[in-house]
Amino acid sequence: MQALLTDRYELAMLGSYLREGIAERRGVFELSVRRLPPHRRFLLVAGVDRVVRYLRDLRFSDAEVDYLRAQPGLADVMTDAMEVYLRAFRFRGDLDAIPEGALAFEGEPILRVTASLAEAQLLETFLLGVINTETRVASKAARVVLAADGRPVFEFGARRVDPAMAPHAGRAAYIGGCAATSCEQAGLTFGVPVAGTIAHSYVLAHVDDGEEAAFNRFAESFPQGTTLLIDTYDTRRGALRAARAGAAVRAVRIDSGDLAVLGRDVRRILDAAGRPDIQIIASDDLDEHRIRGLLEDGVPYDAFGVGTAITLTPDSPSLGAIYKLVEIEDRRDVLVPVGKRSPGKPSSAGAKQVYRRLDASGSFVEDTVRLADETLDPPTDQDGAPLLVPVMRSGKLVRDLPSPTEATQEARERAVQSLRSLPDGLRLLDAGVSPPSPVVVSQALRMLPARGD
C-alpha cells in the first residue's frame, strides 16, 4: 500500500544498482536538516514511529509490481530479476533515530539508515515526507504552546491540509504540547484527545429563533459541559447570551474582531453576569506571536485554538530535511565516507552520532556531532550522552513497538522534558539576534576526508 509512495528516481537507481551488481553494497544514509528553517531555534522530532511501522511493513504488492513493469520509463531496468527483487523486498537494514519528542538542531542526523544501497535508497522519499511534515508541525506547535504559557492550545488545522495528512498533523501537534486536536481520526488512530463544539453554521441553522435559542439548545445537548462560539452576529451580545445559557457553558470562543478589546469586554460581561467561571478561548488565525502579544497585554484568555499556523506553518512552510548517502562500501567491502560538493549544498560525509550535554539541573547545554565510531579517549562527563538510539537491527525491531497510542504518549512526555530543558536563548520566539548555535562538530568529523571524485 505504501511502496509506491516514493519517487521514480529511487526505482530507476534501484534498477541500475541491480544491473550493475552493487545493490547489496552496504550504505549509510542520514536524514537531517542542513539549516534550521527561518524563525526556528530548535526542532522537536516527530514522525519516527510512522517511519518504523513503514519499514516494518514495507512490501510490494502484485498490483504495484505489475504497474511498474508497464511503465515505459522503467522498461530498460524492469527485468525479471528486478521483479523478483521487488516481490521479495523486505527492509533488512538498521535504523537509528533521535527519539520522538527530543530536540534536534541543524546538521544532526534525525534518522540513520544502514542497509543495502538498494533498500536504503528506496526509502528516501517516504522518510523525508514524514519527518518533513511531522517534525515541522511538532516544532511549530511547541512554539505556540510556549507562547501560551501554560494555557491549553487546541489544534484546529485539519481543514487547511490534505485530509490524509490531518491525523498525522494532529498527532504531531499533540506531541508538541497541544492539549487536543480537532481531527477525529487522530483520536481513533493515535489516541490523541479530540476537541470541538460548534461552528457558526450551528447558530445560523437556528434561523427561526436565533442565537439565544441556539445557545440554549446546544447547552441542553451537552449538559456535561461545552463551549459556545459567540461571534456570529455580535460578540458582546453573544457573551451575554452564553452567560445565560446555563451551567453547562464552560467556555466561550471568540473567532473574529479585535481580540484584545473583545477578550477584555467579554470577560467583564461574563463576570457581570455572574459567570466568572466561564473561560474564554481565542481563535482566528493565531500564531505564537499573536498569542504572546495578547497575554503580554494582559488580555484574559484562558485557551487558544490554532489552525493554519500549526498545520501549514506559514512562517516556514518547508522544513527542508535532506537524506544523504554518507558512507558506502567500496569494492573491498570497506565502508568509506562520501559526500557531495555541490556549491551551497555540500553533504557531510561519515556516519554520525550526536552527544547531548545537559547541566546538573537537566538544562540543555550543547550538542556535539561526532563520527558514530569516534572513540572518546578518555571519556568524560563532558561528552554527553548519545542521542540516536538503535531502533531496528537487520530489519528487526530492537524492542517491541508500543501501540500507536502509547508511542504518541511517550513522545509527548519526552517533549515536555525537552521543552523544560530549553535554555532561555533557544526559547525566544523572535528571529532577532540568534544565540550561538548549540551544535559543535568534533574535530574528527570535521577532518574526515570524503572519498570522491
Place this chain on the structure above:
Amino acid sequence: MQALLTDRYELAMLGSYLREGIAERRGVFELSVRRLPPHRRFLLVAGVDRVVRYLRDLRFSDAEVDYLRAQPGLADVMTDAMEVYLRAFRFRGDLDAIPEGALAFEGEPILRVTASLAEAQLLETFLLGVINTETRVASKAARVVLAADGRPVFEFGARRVDPAMAPHAGRAAYIGGCAATSCEQAGLTFGVPVAGTIAHSYVLAHVDDGEEAAFNRFAESFPQGTTLLIDTYDTRRGALRAARAGAAVRAVRIDSGDLAVLGRDVRRILDAAGRPDIQIIASDDLDEHRIRGLLEDGVPYDAFGVGTAITLTPDSPSLGAIYKLVEIEDRRDVLVPVGKRSPGKPSSAGAKQVYRRLDASGSFVEDTVRLADETLDPPTDQDGAPLLVPVMRSGKLVRDLPSPTEATQEARERAVQSLRSLPDGLRLLDAGVSPPSPVVVSQALRMLPARGD
C-alpha cells in the same frame, strides 16, 4: 475509512441536530475562497473528483462508531439514535461544482452542497482539506508552467509533503500543466506520467571509480534514454562527462550553484563536445519567478524540476477556503438565506451560481456571481454560461464517474483551455498593481436580506 477525517465539532453539532429534531432540515453550504491568497490572480480548480468519490463512498464502520461511542466529549449526544443514524449514514444530497481544471476567483462557490443539515455539516472538514490542498497546488503549478513558457515542468515535491498527500499533489500539479510528477503512486492511482532518473547518491555510490563510471553505468542501464545529474562534484566537468557517456544521455540536470552562469556554460560544453542534442534541466528551489528570470536572461534551459514551490507553495501556504451555510429551511420548510456578520469575516448568504463570460475568441472576460435561482430577464448573450454543474442529485451521480485516470486527463485538458483563455492582466506573475477583480456580484445577490438575529 474516511468518515473520521472530520473535525470533532461536526459530530458534536450533528448530535445536537439529531436531539433537537432539526437534522433533516435542508441546508445549502458553499465552499469558496473569500479573497484570493497573496500572489494569485486566479485559481485552477482541483480536488472535485476526490470529493465526489468521498461522497459516494462515505460510510461509518463499526470500529468508527464504537470509537465515537467511547469518546467522553460526545457522551451527551452519542445516543442509540445517533448510533443508528451513523450506521445508516449515506450522502443523499446534491452536489454542484465548478469542474476541475476551470478557473475560479474570489467569492465564487467552487462546491455547493444541498443536503440535510446533518449530512452537509459533517462533510465540511474533508471538503475543505481536499480543495484547500489540490486547488492550491494546481493553481501554483499553473503559474510555474506559464513562466516556463512551453518548456516542460516536472513536479518533484513529494518529499516535502506528507507521503499520504503526495499522490494528490502530483495529480493536482499535472492538472495545472506539469509534464510529470516524481511520485510513483500518482502514476498508479491517477495515471499521471512519472519521471525521474538519478540522485547525487547514485554518483557517490560509485566510490571506486567516480562520476565518470557512474554516468557510463547509468547510461548503459537506460539505453532508451535518460537524464544525468551533473553537479555532485563539479558541474562543468560533469557536463563533459555526460556528453561522453553515450547516445542514451538525452538531458543533464543542474541542481545547485549559479544556474544562470552554469546553464550557459553547460550548453557551451555540451555543444563543443558534439552533443547539441542533450537538453538541460534546471532544479534547486525554483519557482515561477526564478524560471522567468532565467528565461528572460536567455539562459538555455529546456525544462525545469520544481518541488517545494509547487507542493508547499511557500508564497501562499494557505488557500484559506471556507465552507459556509448560506441557506437553511425554517420551521415552515422554506429555504431562507443566512450569513454570519463576524467583523472582517462575514459570509455571503444565498445559494449562488457563477456566470462566466468569454469573448468571441474564447478569452475570459468576466464572472458574475448571482443567486442560483436568479432569473435573467430577458437572458442575453452577455449573461455568460453557468459555471457550476450538477454532479450529484439525491446522493446519486448525475453521470457515471470516469476512471481516476480519465477524470485527471479531462481536468488537465480543461486546464489547458482555461489558461489559454486568461487575459494578459490575470496572467501576470508579479503582485504589483492588481488588475480590477474579474468578479461582479449581481444586484439581486447584493441586496439579498439575510435572515438572522
